[in-house]
Amino acid sequence: xxxxxxxxxxxxxxxxxxxxxxxxxxxxxxxxxxxxxxxxxxxxxxxxxxxxxxxxxxxxxxxxxxxxxxxxxxxxxxxxxxxxxxxxxxxxxxxxxxxxxxxxxxxxxxxxxxxxxxxxxxxxxxxxxxxxxxxxxxxxxxxxxxxxxxxxxxxxxxxxxxxxxxxxxxxxxxxxxxxxxxxxxxxxxxxxxxxxxxxxxxxxxxxxxxxxxxxxxxxxxxxxxxxxxxxxxxxxxxxxxxxxxxxxxxxxxxxxxxxxxxxxxxxxxxxxxxxxxxxxxxxxxxxxxxxxxxxxxxxxxxxxxxxxxxxxx
Amino acid sequence: xxxxxxxxxxxxxxxxxxxxxxxxxxxxxxxxxxxxxxxxxxxxxxxxxxxxxxxxxxxxxxxxxxxxxxxxxxxxxxxxxxxxxxxxxxxxxxxxxxxxxxxxxxxxxxxxxxxxxxxxxxxxxxxxxxxxxxxxxxxxxxxxxxxxxxxxxxxxxxxxxxxxxxxxxxxxxxxxxxxxxxxxxxxxxxxxxxxxxxxxxxxxxxxxxxxxxxxxxxxxxxxxxxxxxxxxxxxxxxxxxxxxxxxxxxxxxxxxxxxxxxxxxxxxxxxxxxxxxxxxxxxxxxxxxxxxxxxxxxxxxxxxxxxxxxxxxxxxxxxxxxxxxxxxxxxxxxxxxxxxxxxxxxxxxxxxxxxxxxxxxxxxxxxxxxxxxxxxxxxxxxxxxxxxxxxxxxxxxxxxxxxxxxxxxxxxxxxxxxxxxxxxxxxxxxxxxxxxxxxxxxxxxxxxxxxxxxxxxxxxxxxxxxxxxxxxxxxxxxxxxxxxxxxxxxxxxxxxxxxxxxxxxxxxxxxxxxxxxxxxxxxxxxxxxxxxxxxxxxxxxxxxxxxxxxxx
Numbered sequence: 001x002x003x004x005x006x007x008x009x010x011x012x013x014x015x016x017x018x019x020x021x022x023x024x025x026x027x028x029x030x031x032x033x034x035x036x037x038x039x040x041x042x043x044x045x046x047x048x049x050x051x052x053x054x055x056x057x058x059x060x061x062x063x064x065x066x067x068x069x070x071x072x073x074x075x076x077x078x079x080x081x082x083x084x085x086x087x088x089x090x091x092x093x094x095x096x097x098x099x100x101x102x103x104x105x106x107x108x109x110x111x112x113x114x115x116x117x118x119x120x121x122x123x124x125x126x127x128x129x130x131x132x133x134x135x136x137x138x139x140x141x142x143x144x145x146x147x148x149x150x151x152x153x154x155x156x157x158x159x160x161x162x163x164x165x166x167x168x169x170x171x172x173x174x175x176x177x178x179x180x181x182x183x184x185x186x187x188x189x190x191x192x193x194x195x196x197x198x199x200x201x202x203x204x205x206x207x208x209x210x211x212x213x214x215x216x217x218x219x220x221x222x223x224x225x226x227x228x229x230x231x232x233x234x235x236x237x238x239x240x241x242x243x244x245x246x247x248x249x250x251x252x253x254x255x256x257x258x259x260x261x262x263x264x265x266x267x268x269x270x271x272x273x274x275x276x277x278x279x280x281x282x283x284x285x286x287x288x289x290x291x292x293x294x295x296x297x298x299x300x301x302x303x304x305x306x307x308x309x310x311x312x313x
Numbered sequence: 314x315x316x317x318x319x320x321x322x323x324x325x326x327x328x329x330x331x332x333x334x335x336x337x338x339x340x341x342x343x344x345x346x347x348x349x350x351x352x353x354x355x356x357x358x359x360x361x362x363x364x365x366x367x368x369x370x371x372x373x374x375x376x377x378x379x380x381x382x383x384x385x386x387x388x389x390x391x392x393x394x395x396x397x398x399x400x401x402x403x404x405x406x407x408x409x410x411x412x413x414x415x416x417x418x419x420x421x422x423x424x425x426x427x428x429x430x431x432x433x434x435x436x437x438x439x440x441x442x443x444x445x446x447x448x449x450x451x452x453x454x455x456x457x458x459x460x461x462x463x464x465x466x467x468x469x470x471x472x473x474x475x476x477x478x479x480x481x482x483x484x485x486x487x488x489x490x491x492x493x494x495x496x497x498x499x500x501x502x503x504x505x506x507x508x509x510x511x512x513x514x515x516x517x518x519x520x521x522x523x524x525x526x527x528x529x530x531x532x533x534x535x536x537x538x539x540x541x542x543x544x545x546x547x548x549x550x551x552x553x554x555x556x557x558x559x560x561x562x563x564x565x566x567x568x569x570x571x572x573x574x575x576x577x578x579x580x581x582x583x584x585x586x587x588x589x590x591x592x593x594x595x596x597x598x599x600x601x602x603x604x605x606x607x608x609x610x611x612x613x614x615x616x617x618x619x620x621x622x623x624x625x626x627x628x629x630x631x632x633x634x635x636x637x638x639x640x641x642x643x644x645x646x647x648x649x650x651x652x653x654x655x656x657x658x659x660x661x662x663x664x665x666x667x668x669x670x671x672x673x674x675x676x677x678x679x680x681x682x683x684x685x686x687x688x689x690x691x692x693x694x695x696x697x698x699x700x701x702x703x704x705x706x707x708x709x710x711x712x713x714x715x716x717x718x719x720x721x722x723x724x725x726x727x728x729x730x731x732x733x734x735x736x737x738x739x740x741x742x743x744x745x746x747x748x749x750x751x752x753x754x755x756x757x758x759x760x761x762x763x764x765x766x767x768x769x770x771x772x773x774x775x776x777x778x779x780x781x782x783x784x785x786x787x788x789x790x791x792x793x794x795x796x797x798x799x800x801x802x803x804x805x806x807x808x809x810x811x812x813x814x815x816x817x818x819x820x821x822x823x824x825x826x827x828x829x830x831x832x833x834x835x836x837x838x839x840x841x842x843x844x845x846x847x848x849x850x851x852x853x854x855x856x857x858x859x860x861x862x863x864x865x
Contacts, residue, residue, distance in 0.1 A: 196785040197865075199844060262843055269864045283794045283865065286787065309806070310796050311772045311781075312817040313653040313751030 005222045005281050011297060013184055015288040016062040016191060024121055028068045031123045039072055046078035048138055053166045055202055058173050060186045063290045065194045067124035071166050073144055076135040082147035085129050108146040142167045165245030172244030176210045181224045185209050188225060191285055198266050204251050207241040208232060233267035236260050318346060322367060325411045329418050331355045344369050356425045372413035383421050390531055391428050396442050400424055438578045441525050441535040441586060443619040450485040452620035454587045461499040463575055463583055467521040468550040469495040471573055474512040494519060504712045506705040516564050517571035520550050525576050535619060539596040539612040551597055551610025558595050568592045588617045627710050636664030637840035644668040646743045648720055649750025650696045653771050655686035656828045657747060662704045662711050669704060671697040671715040680809055684821040724758055740764035747771060756789040769845060771831055774799050777819035778852050780827040784845040795849055830860055
């Protein structure tokens, strides 16, 4: 039973923290280095230095769905076009990692999920192939073009150029999320995403939480959470979320109208359930399975069982 | 004074706009309430005469047929007209004689306008009109899609199996399933159970035509004499048929040989008609030509016995209603086929599911029958065996597999055991796994195995007051939490005599209404490409029933 919700949420957030000296981070970093070296060997003269752009770099990662995003900037003459760039890398890693990992197409990235290792850990790297705007422009102009390979909300497949400045994106979010509980709320929403209560890109979550905080009077962690949920419920269907890397990209468009509606309804269900029964907080925000919960909450994790005489089929 | 039936009919007919002539009403010599007359309708600038026959049941329909007939044999070539010239119109029902008469005449005017005046052709394919079977057995051949493109002039053998043979009243009803064509060894799109080679196969002829085999100048009526088919069938086919009839003793069943005639009715859509003839009355012969030793194939001036064919392709079989493609095309595993699992399996099957795997170790006993999809007649058998047969009996398109051991293996072996891992990988072949076992350990295990499939758990509380449906990961925790919040804590259980294990109380109706509601909710989300969510269905009310959907 949860008595102090603020205290409970803090404990939950802690359980999802990535241990900086832990094995999982090291395993991810090792794989990232391996992939980076493969790419640099494969395209020696047409590749710039790949860099990490993901949630770990932005300090909003959670350990259950942890992955490393690796942006791979190519020179303009490396491939005939963006599709060719994406397909070449997708096919290469599909073959190269055939028995080691599951390689799948994602909206703008290539998802590489390595098979569980002897500790049961799964390393996930999201590879984002990107291309400079003009030949040799990248060192001066960090904007990059991405290839859109799946329908992404209202952004159709085959959108030839999704132009962004990933470095600026990261800098913006890193800067904005320092304020108050923004990072904590982003991480709480990522927990909701991991547990399939909501379905949205992490980038969208980050931007909408930052925007919610601009409209609210900060309070306790749970008050900030409630205010954010309510903000999303009210605004998600009409909000614009400009990409800090390119104001022309509206990140809200990565959700379709239907998906926005679902997001809003999911928020409403949560708000109502939590108002009706604050004890439902542990339904939406359980402890991470990666670590044992603190002693005071131990009965809520592994010890909880379904009584045999209540559930029938 | 109240008007008589005769007076109402006479008055009503005369008052209808466009009625230029109404003849005297004649009463049937035996049936008092049945009348006949002649009318002439003016539609636009022309007049259209009809004989009218008003049956005693009018204004009610009889066996879904209208009980007023508007007849003119000259109109028999038009769509929606019987060979006898009776126009087929359907208007809305009315118990009031005058208003029904008004609606029917208005319907007749519409038919005249659309069909005779505008000559509008419906895109809807209309079957050829076949002569009556008479006293011959009612033979029905069911066909479905075949993965090959038939071309005009194709011919060869087709193979069929016996589906059922029943005598009802004066008639014998025979149903056959068309199985294969020798063109590219193409199998029809039935499920494996229906394509099972253990069903005895019979052989018949098929020929693919350029157009439906209709009478000359009468496109809606099938030819009635074999010789009329000469223009449709090639010499090559007639020669093939002649030589096979002479040497092939395996043709047909019970000395009756079918000839299947196919033709295109839409792009990628084929219809088949079937005629049968006794092996003792071969319809074709060779006619000598002027060249010595040369014959041409001819067909005899002999009546064709047409039998019925039914397009039972998936598209039409489920044309009246089905679940979303996301569910029906997916590979579905159902773990636990007690009350919930068996009801779910049947509903999925009737909804068009193509691949279902059942997993349960349990035997069906008489006490299970009242609230699940099992039959007393089947005796005490493993649930999965009886349910598999039931599902296959419902749909010729569902491939059902089953295993009593699979979950046993998963749950019995350590998670890093090779056999267990292989079994777990087997789960990845499915798109949906429904856990209806109500076994908490199974949920725990599924959470640990993290299959690629969408896992959906369904369980009810005692007396089926609530149903909890959870999807995705973390199912054990979600179920634990949601069941712990239910207000129903009834411990009023049913204790079967001589049994150590009390069970929940709930009727088939109590359970089915919740399972169908839950499936409706899941299907709604999947149909719009949204992930399934977690919800509780709560029944409400003592005096009037309601179900509240609570989503999380």
